[in-house]
Amino acid sequence: xxxxxxxxxxxxxxxxxxxxxxxxxxALEEYLVKGEGPASVAYKYNISKHQLRGYAQRIIxxxxxxxxxxxxxxxxxxxxxxxxxxxxxSEDGMYKCSLCNMTMSREDTEEHxxxxxxxxxxxxxxxxxxxxxxxxxxxxxxxxxxxxxFTSAS
Numbered sequence: 001x002x003x004x005x006x007x008x009x010x011x012x013x014x015x016x017x018x019x020x021x022x023x024x025x026x027a028l029e030e031y032l033v034k035g036e037g038p039a040s041v042a043y044k045y046n047i048s049k050h051q052l053r054g055y056a057q058r059i060i061x062x063x064x065x066x067x068x069x070x071x072x073x074x075x076x077x078x079x080x081x082x083x084x085x086x087x088x089x090s091e092d093g094m095y096k097c098s099l100c101n102m103t104m105s106r107e108d109t110e111e112h113x114x115x116x117x118x119x120x121x122x123x124x125x126x127x128x129x130x131x132x133x134x135x136x137x138x139x140x141x142x143x144x145x146x147x148x149x150f151t152s153a154s
Contacts, residue, residue, distance in 0.1 A: 002064035004072070009062045010132070013076050014124040016055075018117070019110035020087040020095055023047075024055055025077040032056055033070050079131035083124045086117060 016024045027045045030036045031052055038049040045052075056069070063069040087109045090096045094103045099117055113121055 004064045004068055005062045006132070009059070009072065009076065010079075010125055010128045012058060012062065013080055014083060014121060014128055015110050015113060017080055017083045018086050018113045018121060018124055020085045020089060020106075021109075022085050025073060025080065027052055028055055028059060028073050029077060032059070032066070033073055075132070075135060079128045079135060080124075082127060082131075086113060086120055 013025065016022075023045045027041050027047070030044075031038060031041045038052050042049040042052045059073065060066050060069045063072050086099050087095050087097050087104075089106075090103070095106055095109050096103050097112060097117070099120065102112065102116075104112055
């Protein structure tokens with residue numbers, strides 16, 4: 001079984017969110033975790049079912065397996081809660097960057113963030129990594145609290 005590439009997962013999701021695709025984790029949760037059909041999820045988020053499957057495939061590859069991906073998506077959603085898009089769709093259907101006011105097509109949003117706003121991407125990634133460490137510590141603490149040591153009385 002392939003090992004989970006946590007860094008790559010966080011980078012991928014941070015770039016998606018900053019680039020205006022902040023719906024991706026919600027869509028993946030409905031599709032992968034809850035098992036809803038790709039056509040209905042794609043319709044709800046105004047994407048093609050092929051895009052949805054592509055997102056799912058990348059998460060599965062970076063997770064190492066579909067089972068891991070199903071467990072990781074809610075965690076990714078939790079650790080990315082404070083990451084907000086810097087590129088948003090405007091009323092004319094184009095996308096506008098809130099940091100530099102540049103207008104672009106949907107296909108160019110992630111490359112724009114990667115090229116011109118690397119510092120915002122770095123901050124988002126670090127924030128997600130910090131939050132992931134907090135989640136790990138919370139889970140470890142909860143696990144330790146549940147551990148009961150039995151001794152035999154003789």
